[in-house]
Amino acid sequence: MFRKILIPTDGRGLEDHVIKYVACTFPLAKFYVISVVETKVRGIHLTTILQKKLEENAMEAIEHAAKILLKEGIEVEEKKILYGDPPAKIISYAEKNDISLIAFRCFHTHIPSLKLGGTIEKVLKKTQIPVLIMGCEIEGGMLESILIPTDGTHGSQNAENLAIHLAVSFGAKLTALYVAKGKEDERGDAVLKNIKWKGKQRDVEVDTLLKQGDPAEEILKEAPKHSILIMGAGRKGLLRNMVLGHVSREVAPLSPIPLILMRGRYKI
Structure with missing residues (x-):
């Protein structure tokens, strides 16, 4: 919490x-x-x-x-x-x-290219504190279902840890989603197996989804079935500064549910 x-x-x-x-x-x-x-x-x-x-x-x-x-x-x-x-x-x-x-x-829009806004992007790039972004009007309350898209990277694993912690706090259902970009992408099973193992350590059962296609599109298709979306915010750039990932950049202004973006370790 x-x-x-x-x-x-x-x-x-x-x-x-x-x-x-x-x-x-x-x-x-x-x-x-x-x-x-x-x-x-x-x-x-x-x-x-x-x-x-x-x-x-x-x-x-x-x-x-x-x-x-x-x-x-x-x-x-x-x-x-x-x-x-x-x-x-x-x-x-x-x-x-x-x-x-x-x-x-955040301004909710149907235009994928719309930016989050200068202030939000700069904050996301320079802080390890989780950032909640909302463009939709949704009533708060108990989180019943959490969606965690993951690709197994360090940033995604930090988001996984937060998702598991919230699932424990709320007694929420947790679903992990891996989107393969092509048939040759064989990492999905290993990534999903790992988050299931992490969830088991906290007595959280993790449902897993393995899909193919455009990551942002698949995340947005799945999102309406859940209460909140948690994602890693980005990656290191050439000069080791944080760059907001293109998937999170596309998902944020389009998300139909609240979204938490993070890149650092969550302090429980």
Whole structure:
């Protein structure tokens, strides 16, 4: 179960469904709400008048989020306005406060090429903290079924560990999906056998699916049958910086269910 959840808000009211979802699904967590005021745009410092207006908007956004949480019976642990580059400030705050989940809203779309948004992508590339992304309005509550697409890589294995932990916490059904890109792909059986073994160590029975085709398409076909989707976020680039994987990039804005992306080890 997540111990501390961070909600970054921009005051547009678009993340209301995300706030309600995490409050209902993880009611025992401590909640932190922040809003980041950019002090300069494209290298140009903002005027005092404009910055003051942005501060007012930020405070309104924070109070709005706090009211939603209060309606769900949750008192916010901390409300804070930060100043600077949004992705950097979100990551810094999350790490200093030992946050275990960052919750974002994403624009749900039927256009596969649509980007997640600059802030979300930058946060995903530079933090090992799990990130929840929601573009759909879904009521929170008990997680009954978890889908974990996996390819056996290090990033996928970290996501597997989180999925198994959540399955234990909620008593949820866990389904592992491996999508082979062609008939010559023989890794699937071994990958699925491994996650079944990992689940058994925690008394979790893992159902497995082995399919062929485009990974993103197959994941999106299977997703509606489950409560939540958990995936590895990406891979190392040429300069060892994190690159958001093309599969997670395609799935995120199209997912019909909440999605958690992660690349680091989950701290239970």
